Amino acid sequence: MGIESKLGNMGVITTTLENVVNWGRTRAMWPMLFGLACCAIEMMSAQASNYDMSRFGMELMRPSPRQSDLMIVAGRVSRKMAPVLRRLYDQMPDPKWVVSMGDCASCGGVFNNYAIVQGVDEVVPVDVYVAGCPPRPEALIHGIMTLHEKVKGESIKEWA
Amino acid sequence: MTLHQVEITSDELRNLVSPRALEGETVLLNMGPQHPSTHGVLRLLLELDGETVVRCIPDIGFLHTGIEKNMEAKTYEKAEVMTDRLDYLNTMGNTLAYCLAVEKLVDLDVPPRAQAIRVIHTELQRIASHLVWLGTHALDLAAMSVFLYCFREREQILDMHEMSSGQRMMTTFFRPGGLWRDVTSEFEPAVRKFIKSFPARIDQYEDLLSENPIFIDRTKDIGVMSGDEAIAMGVTGPSLRGSGVKYDLRKEEPYSGYEQYDFDVPVAEEGDVYARYFVRMKEMRESLKIVEQALDSLPGGPVRSDNRKFVPPPRAELGTSMEAVIHHFKLWTEGFPAPKASVYVPVESPRGELGVYLEGDGGPKPYRCYWRTPSFVNLQALPMLSEGHYVADLVAIIGSIDIVLGDTDR
Structure with a gap:
């Protein structure tokens, strides 16, 4: 594994x-x-065969917000959906992060109209924005790697 | 932004649920909009007697995007971008319906090569859509591996879309008057390779499911709908053909040259979840037949109409022809005007009859653009299909009518 080289004698x-x-x-x-x-x-x-996010310890998608750490807002958020989204976010236990996937979730995308929330950051705090309509799976994976870099620099007191 | 949570009062429930619910004899249960088996953001209000569904009340609109209204604010060519995002599993089919409607409205001819390439892409898209349906439907019934296999093949189709259009999903490849560009040289070998390998893959899925006793137990005699009931509910597509009604718009009202191709319309008589599964599996093989025929008889020639009042000139002409510059400028600043008339064009999407109603007012923007979407109409049948079944079977029934919420809510 390579980690044993760090063991030394002790x-x-x-x-x-x-x-x-x-x-x-x-x-x-x-x-x-x-x-x-x-x-x-x-x-x-x-998540499926070709890109396989489980390489990053993400093979489990939890349908319950109470068991998940990361919310991937995948798609356009309508005004009817926004309260539901906030409620789901509130139900997630700390520490929790949000990835805004795609143009619609990030800024409204092509839909500048009455129905769509112009950026999901109006409703929940977003850590990483992934651009694209829709972003390729590689772009999503890159977004998640970026989030990992962010998490590595966090202080645990932030979530205490 | 202020959020308004909508609460339902018992008065509002009075005519929706049975009187037993208000007395506390039956239980009201909320399913969705965040539920892995509702295939998107569908919310169902269920009235349960024990585990049996007494009433099922769908609540839609969680993905209402205002696409129709947005399209009315754009010129005919620019509005096409919106069509991809309606039914996001059938992007080529949506753009096909819209382009056919615009072409009918302004009376524009499409070269035969463009028509054939449109058919190839639409049929590939149908296979891709059915693969997503199969994967998620099997996943709902706890067969995880099918999902992984289906997405493996779907990636091949998305690669072919990418070769042609540069995008995996939101292609906007068909344009009024033809295509955005001709297919690339690697497209044909890729499709040939796919045609060769895919039948064995379908056999593999059928090996996993068709004779699987758990799958049969969960799908046979579940959500039965007779042909008459399906017609009364306005159900179209594989869900209608699963009830024994042989109705396919590719045969009834051929468009884009479908009359040239020899293919069967699979039908099953039982009208249950398994029959709808059976029809879709057969349809994938028929789609492959159409793709092969269209590829074999692919004519040469241009892929865009040369009617410069509606179709922009090729880039190369702009440096040499003043007329081309004028047309280019006019089309991209103002768009083309459409007569004061209305058209309705239906096409067979993987889910059923997808219709576009376009009304022109003499200007460059549509006065009204209405989408008759199959998911919205087929969803009407869900309460009828689910009543009397267990909650666990409801998951199978939702999967079997194959709704896409982007298509339902628009």
């Missing part, structure tokens, strides 16, 4: 608690199984 490694906790958080970040529109199909593609 079988001890030194690191900070924060590093260990954040490493654990990035390696088992469970997304919520929650698709809205077109982007949800690309999210499914990212």
Whole structure:
């Protein structure tokens, strides 16, 4: 595995608690199984055979918000859906993160009209925006890797 | 932004649920809009007697996007971008319906090569859509592996879309008067390879499901609908053909050259979830037949009409022809005017009859653009199909009518 080279004679490694906790958080970040529109199909593609997000410890999509760490807002959020989305976010336990997938969720996309919330950041705090209409699965995976980088730099006191 | 949560009062429920619910004899249960088996953001209000569904009340509109209204604010060619995002599993079919409507409205001819390529792409899209349906339907019934296999083949089709249009899903490849561009040289070998490999893949899915006792138990005699009931509900597409009615718009009102191709319309008599599964599996094989025929008889020639009042000139002409510059400028600043008339064009989408009603007012923008979407109409049948069944079977029934909420709510 390569990790045994770090063992030395004592079988001890030194690191900070924060590093260990954040490493654990990035390696088992469970997304919520929650698709809205077109982007949800690309999210499914990212989960399926060709792209396989389980390489990043994400094979489990949890249908319940109470078991998930990451909300991927995949698609356009209508005004009718916005309260539901906020409620789901509130039900997720800390620590939790939000990826806004696609143009519609990020800024309204091509739909500048009465029905669509112009950016899901009006409703929930967003950590990473992924551009594209819809973003390719690679783009979603890149967004999640970016989120992992962000989580690695977080202080655990932020969520305490 | 202020959020308004809508609460339902018992007065509002009075005519929706049975009187037993108000006395507390039956239970009201909310399913969705965030539920893995409602295939999007469908919300169902269920009245349950034990585990049996007494009433099922669909609540739609969680994905209402205002697409029709947005299209009215754009010129005919620019509005096409919106059509992809209606039924996001059938993007080529949506643009086909819209282009046919515009072509009928302004009386524009399409070259035969463009028509054949349209058929190839639409049929590939039908297979891709059925693959997503099959994967998610099997996933709902706890067969995980089918989903992984289906998405493997779907990626091949998306790669072919990408070769032609540069996009995997939101292609906007068909344009009024033809196509955006001709297909690339690697397209034909890729389709040939797919035609060769795909029948064995369908056999593989059928091996996994068709004779699987768990799958049969969960689908046979569930959600039965007779042919007359289906017609009364306005159900179209594979759901109607699963009830024994042989009605396919590709045969009844051929468009885009479908009359040239030899294919069967699969029908099943039982009208249950399994019959609808059976029809869709057969349809994938028929679609493959159409793709092969269209590819074999693919004519040469241009892929866009040369009627410069409606179709922009090729880029190369802009440097040499003043007339081309004028047409280009006019079309991209103002658009083309359509006469004061109305047209309705239906096409056979993977879900049923997808119709576009376009009304022109003499200007460059549609006065009204209405979509008759199959998911919306087929969803009407859900309460009828689900009443009297267990909640667990409801999941199978929702999967079997194959709704896409983007298509329902528009």
